[in-house]
Amino acid sequence: MLLSGTDRRRQLITAGVGTVLTLVMGLVLFVGFRIATEMRANIAALQTASTLQTYPDDITRQLASLRDRLEARAYSGQALEDLRGTVRRFDRQLKELNATGYVHSQELTRALQLWQEYGPVIEPVVSFNGQPYVDSDTAGSTLSRDGRTHYAEVKRAQLFATDNSRTLQVQLATLATSLQRDASGAAARLRTLLSIGVLAALVLAAAAVWFQFTRARHERAAREAQDQTRDILMTVREGFFLLDAEYRIGSVWSDALTHMFGRKDFAGLTFEELLKNLVPASTLATATKYIKLLWGERAHENLMKSINPLGQLEITMDNGHGGKETRYLQFDFHRVMGPAGIKQVLCAVGDITSSVLLARELQESQDNANAQLDMMLAMMHVDPLQLVSFLDGAETGLKLVNTILKEPARTDAEFRKKLSGLFRELHSIKGEASALSLSSIASRVHTLEDIVSELKKKAELSGNDFLPMVLKLDELLAHLRSVREMAGRLTALKEGAHAAPAAALAAVPAPAPVQPAAARAPQQFARRAEDLVPTLHALAERLAQDQGKRFKLKLAGLGDVPAHYVGTVKDCLIQMLRNSAVHGIESPEIRQALTKQDVGVVSVAFQKAADGFELVFEDDGAGIAPDTLKAAAVRRQLVSEDEAAAMDTRTAMALIFRPGFSTQDGISMDAGRGVGMDVVARSVYALGGKIGVSTHPGRYTRFKISLPAGAASSAVA
Amino acid sequence: MKLMIVDDSNIMRRRIERSQQFEELELVGTAGNGVEAIELFKRTDPDVVTMDLTMPRMDGIECISLLVALKPEVRILVVSALADKATAVEAMEKGANGFLNKPFTDRQLNEAIAELMR
Amino acid sequence: MLHEQELKTFVEGTTSFFEVAAQQPASIGSPYLLEGTPAVHEYTGIINISGKREGVVMFTAPKAMLTVLLMKMQENDFSHETMRDLVGEVANTISGNARRDFGREFVISVPSVLSGQLKIPQKPGLRSFIIPINWRSHSAKLVVSLT
Numbered sequence: 016m017l018l019s020g021t022d023r024r025r026q027l028i029t030a031g032v033g034t035v036l037t038l039v040m041g042l043v044l045f046v047g048f049r050i051a052t053e054m055r056a057n058i059a060a061l062q063t064a065s066t067l068q069t070y071p072d073d074i075t076r077q078l079a080s081l082r083d084r085l086e087a088r089a090y091s092g093q094a095l096e097d098l099r100g101t102v103r104r105f106d107r108q109l110k111e112l113n114a115t116g117y118v119h120s121q122e123l124t125r126a127l128q129l130w131q132e133y134g135p136v137i138e139p140v141v142s143f144n145g146q147p148y149v150d151s152d153t154a155g156s157t158l159s160r161d162g163r164t165h166y167a168e169v170k171r172a173q174l175f176a177t178d179n180s181r182t183l184q185v186q187l188a189t190l191a192t193s194l195q196r197d198a199s200g201a202a203a204r205l206r207t208l209l210s211i212g213v214l215a216a217l218v219l220a221a222a223a224v225w226f227q228f229t230r231a232r233h234e235r236a237a238r239e240a241q242d243q244t245r246d247i248l249m250t251v252r253e254g255f256f257l258l259d260a261e262y263r264i265g266s267v268w269s270d271a272l273t274h275m276f277g278r279k280d281f282a283g284l285t286f287e288e289l290l291k292n293l294v295p296a297s298t299l300a301t302a303t304k305y306i307k308l309l310w311g312e313r314a315h316e317n318l319m320k321s322i323n324p325l326g327q328l329e330i331t332m333d334n335g336h337g338g339k340e341t342r343y344l345q346f347d348f349h350r351v352m353g354p355a356g357i358k359q360v361l362c363a364v365g366d367i368t369s370s371v372l373l374a375r376e377l378q379e380s381q382d383n384a385n386a387q388l389d390m391m392l393a394m395m396h397v398d399p400l401q402l403v404s405f406l407d408g409a410e411t412g413l414k415l416v417n418t419i420l421k422e423p424a425r426t427d428a429e430f431r432k433k434l435s436g437l438f439r440e441l442h443s444i445k446g447e448a449s450a451l452s453l454s455s456i457a458s459r460v461h462t463l464e465d466i467v468s469e470l471k472k473k474a475e476l477s478g479n480d481f482l483p484m485v486l487k488l489d490e491l492l493a494h495l496r497s498v499r500e501m502a503g504r505l506t507a508l509k510e511g512a513h514a515a516p517a518a519a520l521a522a523v524p525a526p527a528p529v530q531p532a533a534a535r536a537p538q539q540f541a542r543r544a545e546d547l548v549p550t551l552h553a554l555a556e557r558l559a560q561d562q563g564k565r566f567k568l569k570l571a572g573l574g575d576v577p578a579h580y581v582g583t584v585k586d587c588l589i590q591m592l593r594n595s596a597v598h599g600i601e602s603p604e605i606r607q608a609l610t611k612q613d614v615g616v617v618s619v620a621f622q623k624a625a626d627g628f629e630l631v632f633e634d635d636g637a638g639i640a641p642d643t644l645k646a647a648a649v650r651r652q653l654v655s656e657d658e659a660a661a662m663d664t665r666t667a668m669a670l671i672f673r674p675g676f677s678t679q680d681g682i683s684m685d686a687g688r689g690v691g692m693d694v695v696a697r698s699v700y701a702l703g704g705k706i707g708v709s710t711h712p713g714r715y716t717r718f719k720i721s722l723p724a725g726a727a728s729s730a731v732a
Numbered sequence: 733m734k735l736m737i738v739d740d741s742n743i744m745r746r747r748i749e750r751s752q753q754f755e756e757l758e759l760v761g762t763a764g765n766g767v768e769a770i771e772l773f774k775r776t777d778p779d780v781v782t783m784d785l786t787m788p789r790m791d792g793i794e795c796i797s798l799l800v801a802l803k804p805e806v807r808i809l810v811v812s813a814l815a816d817k818a819t820a821v822e823a824m825e826k827g828a829n830g831f832l833n834k835p836f837t838d839r840q841l842n843e844a845i846a847e848l849m850r
Numbered sequence: 851m852l853h854e855q856e857l858k859t860f861v862e863g864t865t866s867f868f869e870v871a872a873q874q875p876a877s878i879g880s881p882y883l884l885e886g887t888p889a890v891h892e893y894t895g896i897i898n899i900s901g902k903r904e905g906v907v908m909f910t911a912p913k914a915m916l917t918v919l920l921m922k923m924q925e926n927d928f929s930h931e932t933m934r935d936l937v938g939e940v941a942n943t944i945s946g947n948a949r950r951d952f953g954r955e956f957v958i959s960v961p962s963v964l965s966g967q968l969k970i971p972q973k974p975g976l977r978s979f980i981i982p983i984n985w986r987s988h989s990a991k992l993v994v995s996l997t
Contacts, residue, residue, distance in 0.1 A: 322820035478878030652914035813946030835870035
């Protein structure tokens with residue numbers, strides 16, 4: 016279609032060349048014919064003029080001969096007849112020459128004039144028809160009266176002719192010369208004209224040949240371009256087609272479409288027909304609306320691009336073997352503008368199925384990792400008690416990991432500070448998991464450990480870098496829960512209904528008298544109070560090492576924690592223990608300077624109280640200054656200055672239980688002791704308990720948690 | 733030209749009000765939901781409308797069709813956090829002339845309005 | 851299992867609001883797992899999600915932060931209603947972002963706004979993440995709680 020303009024122009028040029036050639040040749044022939052005609056007349060005139068030249072002399076001679084005869088009284092009839100013939104011929108031919116109209120020379124005019132003058136003199140001679148002689152026997156032949164007149168006229172004519180014939184002859188000779196010249200001029204003109212004609216014909220023929228040549232070249236180029244286009248359309252992996260104003264596909268499209276849509280008949284198909292039966296009705300409706308919008312010029316190209324709903328279109332089609340196949344296609348639309356607005360819409364379709372599926376497979380392979388759990392558990396021959404103890408320890412470690420994450424951070428340094436603690440916790444869990452051949456757990460922890468190692472290498476850390484970690488951590492915790500559950504079920508299957516372990520029963524208050532083993536056995540794998548002690552000791556040891564602190568952990572009464580409180584009590588203790596290790600207990604040097612014992616003391620006591628239980632947590636560390644808390648709260652606009660000033664120590668200290676207070680950074684710098692205490696408080700409240708704090712700067716911090724006796728369920732999973 | 737702002741959030745209404753620097757635009761009213769918008773439209777006959785999509789009572793899409801039915805030449809700029817393509821196509825098909833995603837900068841808003849009035 | 855990309859979509863919806871509306875980017879703090887019920891600030895915008903995943907996503911921010919944010923937006927009305935509007939808009943942005951990225955897989959409700967306490971309905975398989983959103987000297991929280 017792009018070629019049509021050029022084609023028309025070329026046709027016009029060819030027609031033009033033909034017309035010019037015809038006109039030029041016509042003109043040459045016409046003029047040539049005129050010249051030739053003129054030449055023929057000229058030559059005839061020339062011949063006449065040449066003949067006429069001799070006549071004046073002939074006339075003069077014949078007059079003389081006539082006179083001689085008359086004088087000799089000889090027979091004059093023949094001489095007169097000759098003269099009469101000559102005069103008549105001359106007169107006729109001269110007049111004819113004049114009558115042709117081709118000769119308009121002065122010489123002819125003059126010759127005619129002169130001949131006119133001959134007329135009165137010679138006419139009486141040639142018109143004589145009497146007898147010139149009278150015959151008598153006596154005198155012989157004598158001139159008759161008519162004869163004498165005739166003789167006189169002949170003599171006069173002879174004299175006139177003798178005087179004028181020369182002049183007339185010269186005139187006629189000149190005329191002949193002039194006619195000769197005209198003839199050669201015409202011949203030269205004709206030659207020139209013919210030369211011009213031939214030249215023009217040659218030029219035009221050359222032009223025609225050149226145009227033919229370029230046309231052939233253009234046609235070849237156009238054909239090559241068409242071939243190339245066809246090659247491109249046949250081999251390109253994208254689908255291309257043009258849509259016209261009726262949303263129909265044009266006659267040109269790329270072969271890739273055939274594969275994408277499983278059909279070949281695209282020409283004339285509407286866009287809607289193309290997608291029908293391949294996509295859900297709602298998608299089809301949106302797509303159709305979008306195509307309509309493309310034709311409206313209301314929305315410019317960028318806006319249209321940004322709202323393209325076919326960026327990743329899922330289509331379902333027959334796979335040719337009776338089954339269904341799902342493909343993902345990406346449509347791109349470009350308006351093709353003509354002089355009168357949008358002419359067509361070019362549509363490019365890409366098959367992105369493989370990349371979409373790849374992304375999906377990656378996702379699924381992660382999801383499927385969990386499904387292997389059953390098999391792995393079946394192969395496990397781990398002592399149930401050992402497994403429970405490991406699970407408790409691992410969960411504690413991961414809670415601590417979460418506690419480390421919880422510590423607010425904004426700067427690279429604050430984020431980086433977390434890494435060594437995280438790594439140590441993870442590493443220790445991984446070691447235990449590997450020792451028990453719990454590979455599904457070990458590999459998950461290993462992934463987390465890898466993330467931490469990668470972060471250590473990173474130049475600038477931010478919260479975004481920790482997103483994968485928190486996801487993996489969550490996944491790992493979920494996995495541990497599944498393992499716990501699965502292990503319970505497996506044991507139940509193994510042991511059957513008769514072998515309910517005493518330890519588990521003892522830890523469950525008021526168990527239902529009759530309970531199927533499958534429901535009861537998992538209890539064995541629930542968190543157990545007696546596991547708290549070794550878990551906390553191990554934790555304290557790691558924390559002390561991590562922070563370069565030295566302290567002793569004294570535990571009392573933890574074996575009495577009811578099963579439904581074990582989770583909460585443990586979570587609270589992990590948080591408080593870490594706070595003490597990181598922020599509370601001073602480094603040995605500072606303790607020495609303050610004349611405190613080198614080794615700090617953290618004590619935990621759980622005991623029955625009047626209306627429930629009481630958990631007391633205390634360290635002999637730096638304590639918390641209420642004024643610091645007040646100032647921070649004022650700065651964060653949590654309380655007004657007046658309110659802060661009016662606060663007593665107890666109220667001020669309670670600020671650390673305010674929702675979100677301790678997790679606001681800035682505050683954590685001043686009051687690190689409070690980190691996560693709002694969360695601790697919330698879980699205590701959730702059980703219907705209470706929490707209080709007392710402190711003496713430089714001396715101690717003490718948290719007292721009261722829990723009701725009867726709460727039956729744990730809020731913390 | 734007269735401008736009407738339809739958005740259920742006061743903040744967004746005032747932001748649009750404040751940032752519109754077009755001298756030829758005169759704010760004739762603001763509405764907080766579709767029903768209010770139709771009523772106000774009938775009373776004030778605006779030429780340009782900015783339209784939120786998620787609103788109580790009548791949603792933006794329905795409101796657009798009604799406004800276009802009332803005045804086919806009205807120019808409507810959809811200002812919405814709904815960024816999915818089907819919603820955008822739906823709004824354009826119902827007669828909207830432009831689409832601006834929330835959140836937006838003053839510049840984006842001005843450009844969108846300039847584009848709308850072109 | 852919740853995917854990183856999903857989490858990032860919610861985070862990006864939140865931070866982009868600050869960047870665009872207040873011309874000052876927000877950064878994300880150290881993310882962690884939620885234990886128990888979340889502590890919320892004064893104002894909370896919530897979107898409910900169903901479909902491929904079920905649960906809630908919420909943006910909870912202290913009044914002090916919202917006040918500064920409104921100032922940056924050249925707003926001079928700091929009423930209770932305006933604060934609610936603002937967290938509503940943030941939630942709206944998060945929801946819009948999610949609709950863009952997840953399309954039909956997610957059914958996302960129109961945001962609602964709470965001032966005060968809130969309970970996350972406990973569902974089996976619910977995973978809860980807290981992502982602190984730091985902006986200027988303030989800190990808000992994005993709580994993603996999805997199955």
